[in-house]
Amino acid sequence: MTIFAENKQLVAPGELLAEGSYFPGENTYREGNKIYASRIGLAELVANKLIVVPLKGCYIPRVDDFVIGRVVDIAMSGWIVGISAPYPALLPLSETSASRGMAARKDLTKIFNVGDLLMAEVIAFDRTRDPLLTIRGRGLGKVSSGRVVHISPAKIPRLIGRKGSMISMLKKMTGCEIIVGQNGTVLVSGGQPKNEQTAMAAMLMIEREAHTRGLTDRVSEMMNRELK
Amino acid sequence: MNESEVRLIDDNGIRVDGRRLDELRPIKMEVGVLDKADGSAYIEHGKNRIMAAVYGPREAHPKHIALAERAVIKCRYHMAPFSVEERKSPAPSRRELELSKVIRESLESSVMSELYPRTSIDIFIEVLQSDGGSRCAGITAASLALADAGIPLREIVAACAVGKVAGRVALDPSDIEDKQGDADLPVAFMPKSNSITLLQMDGSLTEEEFNQALSMAIDACKKINQLQIEALKRKYVSVKEQAEERQEPKEATA
Amino acid sequence: MSTTPQLPPVAKIEQKTVVDFLTKGKRIDERGLTDYRSIKIETGIVQKANGSAMVHLGKTKVLTGIKIELGQPFPDTPNQGVLTVNAELVPMASPSFEPGPPSETAIELARVVDRGLRESKALPLKTLCIEPGKKVMVVFVDVYVLDHDGNLIDASAISALSALMTSKMKQYKVEGGEVQTKDELVPLGIQNEPVPVTTAKIGGNMILDPCLEEERVMDSRLTVTSGRDGNICAMQKGGMGSFADQEVRQAVKIAIEKGKEIREIIRGATAKT
Numbered sequence: 001m002t003i004f005a006e007n008k009q010l011v012a013p014g015e016l017l018a019e020g021s022y023f024p025g026e027n028t029y030r031e032g033n034k035i036y037a038s039r040i041g042l043a044e045l046v047a048n049k050l051i052v053v054p055l056k057g058c059y060i061p062r063v064d065d066f067v068i069g070r071v072v073d074i075a076m077s078g079w080i081v082g083i084s085a086p087y088p089a090l091l092p093l094s095e096t097s098a099s100r101g102m103a104a105r106k107d108l109t110k111i112f113n114v115g116d117l118l119m120a121e122v123i124a125f126d127r128t129r130d131p132l133l134t135i136r137g138r139g140l141g142k143v144s145s146g147r148v149v150h151i152s153p154a155k156i157p158r159l160i161g162r163k164g165s166m167i168s169m170l171k172k173m174t175g176c177e178i179i180v181g182q183n184g185t186v187l188v189s190g191g192q193p194k195n196e197q198t199a200m201a202a203m204l205m206i207e208r209e210a211h212t213r214g215l216t217d218r219v220s221e222m223m224n225r226e227l228k
Numbered sequence: 229m230n231e232s233e234v235r236l237i238d239d240n241g242i243r244v245d246g247r248r249l250d251e252l253r254p255i256k257m258e259v260g261v262l263d264k265a266d267g268s269a270y271i272e273h274g275k276n277r278i279m280a281a282v283y284g285p286r287e288a289h290p291k292h293i294a295l296a297e298r299a300v301i302k303c304r305y306h307m308a309p310f311s312v313e314e315r316k317s318p319a320p321s322r323r324e325l326e327l328s329k330v331i332r333e334s335l336e337s338s339v340m341s342e343l344y345p346r347t348s349i350d351i352f353i354e355v356l357q358s359d360g361g362s363r364c365a366g367i368t369a370a371s372l373a374l375a376d377a378g379i380p381l382r383e384i385v386a387a388c389a390v391g392k393v394a395g396r397v398a399l400d401p402s403d404i405e406d407k408q409g410d411a412d413l414p415v416a417f418m419p420k421s422n423s424i425t426l427l428q429m430d431g432s433l434t435e436e437e438f439n440q441a442l443s444m445a446i447d448a449c450k451k452i453n454q455l456q457i458e459a460l461k462r463k464y465v466s467v468k469e470q471a472e473e474r475q476e477p478k479e480a481t482a
Numbered sequence: 483m484s485t486t487p488q489l490p491p492v493a494k495i496e497q498k499t500v501v502d503f504l505t506k507g508k509r510i511d512e513r514g515l516t517d518y519r520s521i522k523i524e525t526g527i528v529q530k531a532n533g534s535a536m537v538h539l540g541k542t543k544v545l546t547g548i549k550i551e552l553g554q555p556f557p558d559t560p561n562q563g564v565l566t567v568n569a570e571l572v573p574m575a576s577p578s579f580e581p582g583p584p585s586e587t588a589i590e591l592a593r594v595v596d597r598g599l600r601e602s603k604a605l606p607l608k609t610l611c612i613e614p615g616k617k618v619m620v621v622f623v624d625v626y627v628l629d630h631d632g633n634l635i636d637a638s639a640i641s642a643l644s645a646l647m648t649s650k651m652k653q654y655k656v657e658g659g660e661v662q663t664k665d666e667l668v669p670l671g672i673q674n675e676p677v678p679v680t681t682a683k684i685g686g687n688m689i690l691d692p693c694l695e696e697e698r699v700m701d702s703r704l705t706v707t708s709g710r711d712g713n714i715c716a717m718q719k720g721g722m723g724s725f726a727d728q729e730v731r732q733a734v735k736i737a738i739e740k741g742k743e744i745r746e747i748i749r750g751a752t753a754k755t
Contacts, residue, residue: 010465013375013381013382014382014383014419014457029382039375039379039380040375040378040464054378055378056266056267056376056377057379058284058286086286086287087347115492116493117493143493143495148495148499154378197512211468212468217475262574262628263629264541264574264630265574280574283577306581308547308626309549309622310530310531310534310622311530311531318568318570318584318624319583350573352572354574356547356626357527357528357530
C-alpha cells in the first residue's frame with residue numbers, strides 16, 4: 001500500500017494518489033487497485049479514504065442544505081427558483097406557510113414574484129428529479145434587504161471554517177449579519193456600508209486564497225486595516 | 229496568389245523554422261484567463277493562438293437534448309475571421325462543423341458525465357490565430373478549460389499532429405509544412421489510460437511511416453500533458469506564493 | 483424582427499443595491515460617477531492579421547483583428563477603399579450569448595463602431611484606391627468580444643481603433659496593367675481617433691462606463707463618439723428608457739471631455755509600434 005500524494009498537496013485530474021486497499025472518496029476514482037484524482041484540489045487522507053478537496057466546481061444540492069435562491073419563473077403550483085445549480089429548483093405552494101387556497105397564477109405572484117430572493121432548504125433531490133425546496137422553518141423566507149455576494153460553492157466550507165470559526169470572525173469584526181447559502185450565495189446586512197464592504201472584501205479574499213496557509217491571520221489583518 | 233515552393237528540409241535535416249524532425253514548436257499555456265466562463269485556458273502553440281472556455285454543468289438548452297443518465301457535451305470549434313491568411317467569413321464552415329464533432333468525441337471519454345444527468349457541459353474553442361495543428365491545440369486547451377471549471381475528469385487529454393515533410397515523418401507540422409507536406413495525422417491521447425481519442429489522417433503514408441508517426445505523436449502528447457498539469461497548478465501555486473509571501477515579513481519581525 | 487429581451491438574471495434586491503448606492507452618489511465598485519474602469523490595451527497579438535488589439539476594460543475583454551485585402555470598390559464610390567466592421571459576441575463571453583448568426587446586439591455594436599470610424603474619416607479611404615473602379619483595399623475590422631462585463635461598445639471601439647492605428651499593410655501599385663506589390667509594410671495612415679463614451683441612466687443618475695451589474699439595471703444608455711477636434715461624429719441611444727433634453731446635452735459635454743482622456747490612453751498604448 002503506497003500513498004503518492006502528500007497531505008494538502010495540489011493535485012490535478014488523472015494524478016495517481018495511492019495504490020492498494022484505500023477507499024476512493026470524493027473527487028477521486030479507483031481503477032484496479034490505484035486511486036486517482038478527478039478534480040483539481042488538495043489531496044487528503046481521512047482514515048483509510050483518499051479525498052480531494054476541490055478548488056472549483058458547481059453547486060450540486062444535498063438534502064437539508066440551506067440555500068439562497070432567486071425566483072426565475074412561476075409554475076403551476078409553485079415557483080421555479082435558481083439556486084446556482086445545473087438544475088432549477090421547485091418551491092411548491094404547499095411548502096410555504098401561505099394559507100392554502102386557489103393556486104391561480106395571480107395568487108402566486110402575490111406571495112413571491114420573479115426576481116425575489118428566498119432563503120430556503122433543500123428537502124429532496126436525486127438523479128431523476130430536480131431539487132425540491134421548502135421555506136417552512138425558522139429563518140427561511142423572502143429576503144427583504146441586504147447585500148448579495150456570489151462565492152464559488154467549492155469555497156463555502158473554507159468561508160465557514162472549522163466549527164464556523166472563520167465566519168464567526170467576520171461577523172464579530174464587522175458587526176454584520178452574514179447568512180451563508182451552501183450554494184455560494186451569501187447575504188450581508190445590518191452594518192455600516194464600510195463594514196458591509198469589508199465583510200464582502202474578506203469573503204472574496206477567502207475565495208481567492210482558500211488553498212493557502214495562514215489565511216485566517218491575513219483576513220483578520222486586512223479587516224483591521226480597513227475598519228480603522 | 230501561389231506560394232512559391234519552399235525547401236522544407238535543408239541538408240542538415242533542419243526544417244524551415246529551425247526545428248529538427250522530432251521537435252515540438254514552443255508551447256505556452258495559461259489557465260483561468262476569462263472572468264465569466266466557468267473554466268478557461270489560453271494556448272500559444274507555435275503561432276497558434278487559441279482560447280478555450282467551458283460553461284457547465286448547466287441546464288440543457290433546448291430541454292429535449294438532455295439525457296437521463298448523463299450530461300450532454302456540446303462543443304463548438306470556431307475560427308476568427310482574422311485567424312488565417314485570407315480573411316474568413318465568421319459563419320461556420322463545413323470544416324469547423326466536422327472539427328467540432330471530432331473534438332467533442334476526443335474529450336467525451338475523459339469527462340465523468342454520468343455524474344451530472346440531465347445537464348449540459350458546453351465547450352467553446354475560438355482560434356484567434358491559426359498555424360497548423362489548431363484542432364490539436366484546441367483540444368489541449370479545451371481539456372484544460374474543463375479541468376479549470378472543476379468538472380470531474382478521468383484525466384486531461386493532450387493532442388498533437390505529425391506530418392510528412394519532404395518525404396520524412398515530422399512532428400508538429402506548421403502551416404506551411406501542412407500545406408506543402410504529404411500527410412497530416414492529428415492525434416489526441418490520454419496518457420494514463422493509454423487511449424487515443426482522436427485520430428485522423430489525410431495524405432499518403434506507408435504502414436511503417438504511420439507506425440513511426442503514431443509513436444512520435446504519442447510521445448509528444450505525453451510531454452504536452454505534463455505542461456498542461458503544470459499550467460493548471462501554476463495558477464493556484466502563484467496565488468499561494470503571493471499570499472504567503474505577504475505574510476512572511478510580519479513573522480520575521482516578531 | 484426585434485423582440486423585448488428576457489429579464490436580466492439578477493435578484494431584485496441586487497438591482498436595488500445598485501440604485502441605492504447611486505442615490506448616495508456612489509457606485510457598487512467604489513468608482514466615481516464619471517470614472518472609467520482600468521483600460522489596458524495590448525497590440526499585435528495576432529501577428530498574421532494586419533493589426534490586432536486586445537482591450538481590457540475592467541473585466542470586459544474585446545479583441546479586434548484587422549485584415550486588409552484586395553477587392554472591388556462599391557459602384558457608387560469607385561475611388562475609395564472599403565471599410566467593413568463585423569462584431570461577434572462569442573458564446574464564451576457570457577452565459578447569455580448563444581452561437582449563431584449575429585444577434586441584434588452584435589449588429590448594433592458593429593454599426594456603432596463603424597459609424598464612429600467612418601464619420602470621423604479616421605480611415606483615409608481615398609488612399610486605399612489602387613485602380614479606380616477596379617481594385618481597392620478592403621479593410622475588414624472584426625471585433626471579437628471574449629468576456630462580457632459591461633460596456634461592450636466602448637471597449638469594442640477602443641479595440642478597433644487601436645488595432646487600426648497599429649495595422650501595417652503592403653503597398654500596391656498598378657504598373658503595366660498589373661497590380662504590383664512591395665514587401666515593405668506601411669501603416670494605414672489613420673487620421674483621426676474617434677472615441678466613444680457611453681453614459682448609462684439609472685434611476686435618474688448618469689454614470690459613465692457601466693459594468694455588467696449596472697447595465698442590468700439601467701433605463702437607457704447614450705454613446706457619444708467624438709474625434710480629435712472635439713467634434714461629435716456618431717451617437718447612439720440604446721435601452722428601453724429615455725433621456726431628458728438637459729441630460730443629453732450634459733452627457734455630450736462630459737463625453738467630449740472624457741473622450742480626450744481616453745484618446746491619450748490609446749495614443750500611449752499604440753505609440754510604440
